[in-house]
Amino acid sequence: MTARFSPAAGAASALRWFSRARRKYRTEWWIMIAGILVIALIVAMTVFPHVFTKYNPNDQDAGGQMTAPSRAHIMGTDNLSRDVWARVVYGAQTILGVAIAAALLSALIGIPLGLLSGFAGGLVDRILSLVMDSVYSFPGLILAIAFAAMLGPGVINITLAVAVVYIPTYFRLVRGQTLSIKEEVYVEAARAIGARRGTILGRYVFPNVIATVVVVLSLNIADAIMTEAALSYIGLGLPAGIPDWGMDLSMGKKFLPSGTWWMITFPGLMIMLLALGFTMLGEGLAEILNPRLLEK
Amino acid sequence: MRHLASYILTRILLAIPMVFIMLTIVFVVLRVMPGDPVNAMLGAHAPQRVIDQKKEELGLNKPIMVQYVEYLGKLVRLDLGDSMIFKQKVSQPIIEKLPATIELTLFGLLVSLGIGIPLGAAAARRRRSGGDFGIRLYANVVYCIPVFWMGLLLQLFFGVWLGWFPVSGRTSPRMEASVFSKTGFYIVDTLRIGNLAAFGDVMWHLVLPSITLGVVLSGIFVRLTRANMLDVLKSDYILAARARGIPERRVVYNHGLRNALIPIVTMLGLQFSLLLAGAILTESTFSWPGMGRLLLERIYLRDYPTIQGVIVVYTLVVSAMSLLVDLLYAAIDPRVKY
Numbered sequence: 001m002t003a004r005f006s007p008a009a010g011a012a013s014a015l016r017w018f019s020r021a022r023r024k025y026r027t028e029w030w031i032m033i034a035g036i037l038v039i040a041l042i043v044a045m046t047v048f049p050h051v052f053t054k055y056n057p058n059d060q061d062a063g064g065q066m067t068a069p070s071r072a073h074i075m076g077t078d079n080l081s082r083d084v085w086a087r088v089v090y091g092a093q094t095i096l097g098v099a100i101a102a103a104l105l106s107a108l109i110g111i112p113l114g115l116l117s118g119f120a121g122g123l124v125d126r127i128l129s130l131v132m133d134s135v136y137s138f139p140g141l142i143l144a145i146a147f148a149a150m151l152g153p154g155v156i157n158i159t160l161a162v163a164v165v166y167i168p169t170y171f172r173l174v175r176g177q178t179l180s181i182k183e184e185v186y187v188e189a190a191r192a193i194g195a196r197r198g199t200i201l202g203r204y205v206f207p208n209v210i211a212t213v214v215v216v217l218s219l220n221i222a223d224a225i226m227t228e229a230a231l232s233y234i235g236l237g238l239p240a241g242i243p244d245w246g247m248d249l250s251m252g253k254k255f256l257p258s259g260t261w262w263m264i265t266f267p268g269l270m271i272m273l274l275a276l277g278f279t280m281l282g283e284g285l286a287e288i289l290n291p292r293l294l295e296k
Numbered sequence: 297m298r299h300l301a302s303y304i305l306t307r308i309l310l311a312i313p314m315v316f317i318m319l320t321i322v323f324v325v326l327r328v329m330p331g332d333p334v335n336a337m338l339g340a341h342a343p344q345r346v347i348d349q350k351k352e353e354l355g356l357n358k359p360i361m362v363q364y365v366e367y368l369g370k371l372v373r374l375d376l377g378d379s380m381i382f383k384q385k386v387s388q389p390i391i392e393k394l395p396a397t398i399e400l401t402l403f404g405l406l407v408s409l410g411i412g413i414p415l416g417a418a419a420a421r422r423r424r425s426g427g428d429f430g431i432r433l434y435a436n437v438v439y440c441i442p443v444f445w446m447g448l449l450l451q452l453f454f455g456v457w458l459g460w461f462p463v464s465g466r467t468s469p470r471m472e473a474s475v476f477s478k479t480g481f482y483i484v485d486t487l488r489i490g491n492l493a494a495f496g497d498v499m500w501h502l503v504l505p506s507i508t509l510g511v512v513l514s515g516i517f518v519r520l521t522r523a524n525m526l527d528v529l530k531s532d533y534i535l536a537a538r539a540r541g542i543p544e545r546r547v548v549y550n551h552g553l554r555n556a557l558i559p560i561v562t563m564l565g566l567q568f569s570l571l572l573a574g575a576i577l578t579e580s581t582f583s584w585p586g587m588g589r590l591l592l593e594r595i596y597l598r599d600y601p602t603i604q605g606v607i608v609v610y611t612l613v614v615s616a617m618s619l620l621v622d623l624l625y626a627a628i629d630p631r632v633k634y
Contacts, residue, residue: 027429130313130314130317131317133314134313134314134317134318135317135318135321137314137565137566137569137614137618138318138569138610138611138614139569139570139572139573139576139610139614140569140573141573141576141577142572142573142576142591142607142610143321145576145591145592145595146322146325146326146603146607147325149595149603150325150326222440226440226442229442230442230443230444230577233442233444233577233580234576234577234580234592235592235596236595246442249442249444249445249448252448253448253581256448256451256452256456256463257456259452259456259457261452264445264448264449264452265449268441268442268445268448268449271442271445272437272440272441272442272445275440275442276436276437276440279436279439279440280436283436
């Protein structure tokens, strides 16, 4: 391990890997690229919103009230005369931030618990599995609603409410993998040469779990996006003033009878696109990293 | 028969820990989290004396363990307690609203199976063709459509613009309440008294909500069916059927699909959970007077006993469904032993 890491060599080897993968998995490759492009576009919106729109999402003087899409307002204006496109652009920050933070948080809790449970076995494993399986089989949204209702509105609170739902997903995945990896010869070998349990878990088991976790993380972010949108749609998510697609949809719903299609079309389309981006990324990765994972 | 009875009994006993765990989680969440129900109910400026009195009235001043044991004790006697806001038992609105949710969920399930299974089978039959790709794309796209957005779009097209279907409620306001008072399942009620006009009205109201729920969840069934079909089509008996010269259509649909459906039945339990979650959002979009709307309404009113009761009933429904699925599995696959 004396060789120094050279960025050029690293990039070259990554490039080689990518071009090999592209040739081998043609369809999956393009699915993944399409997903990445969608995500990149929306990430760009969150980082440089002012490049995409000149309006402030909370400016109640952006144009007329509930005007249909026009050259000045490509997605029209809402009931408070705010520019819908500006709200779409700035709303990306909220949903993307909450979904990614929630997915990471549940991974951060679920993965160690799964490793522990699968590796230790015994009573700890049985109790943890029972609890996690119960939560897993329960409708996640209802659980998130209960947490969100108790915690009250707020960006951190909604993140926590969404995160709770997905802990069992990581737990079950990592536990299952740990159980099978534990029996591998290389783990036995590590044990035979006297490696400590922590070392075995950290250096032999965990790295083999990670590929699957990456795939599930991506699919999970897609799910978290829809859960966040659902919570704020039913009014349990965020305080007023933060632009949010789910909240804009529930606002648009009130004015639906008057035929203001632009108020519901665009925020919903964005939720779908963002979720689709992460799903496509996950599916493509799954096929490339571990073809058997998503067969069922 | 004795085997079946003992199987059902064991299966029910196995469901108890799950119900119990969910109960405990909900109980703890509702009490430990910030947001005291009494403060919320009386407002922040209520005098301490009034707050204490109310807490005593509701039994909230006791230690949490005592409250928990009392709650479980009542629950065993099927008593969900009393509402904090209205003078009613928690069970009363639940009994009224549960049929609406079950009707919606069942029809949603029918729509999603009706779309998902044929599409999944067709995709597996023509694996790697353009059709297969299109169907897989459909499955992924609909899975990413938020249920409520789907509902809003359908409302916009078929309700507001075309005016073909109603966008809210279970019946037209002009329908007499007496038609529906028996079971709460409007379809059953109207058919039982033979009121076809009312039955038609109920079905007409079910169209958009069940399509909303069904289409969004059909993607999952497309994927499940396709994956199972691909497995089944590789098996020897399919090869044997082809070798005997049975037409391809019959091989795929009679020999293949029937066997591919078995694992799908086992997955129904988990999908049912998703359907219930989707139903909450559908109910909220279509003003459908079911459990989901009840839950949300009571959350805004901070009626904690009712919130808890609704979640308990959801837990029971999910467990009952997974029990039913297991029994169904044993019934359709004779190889499964009790």
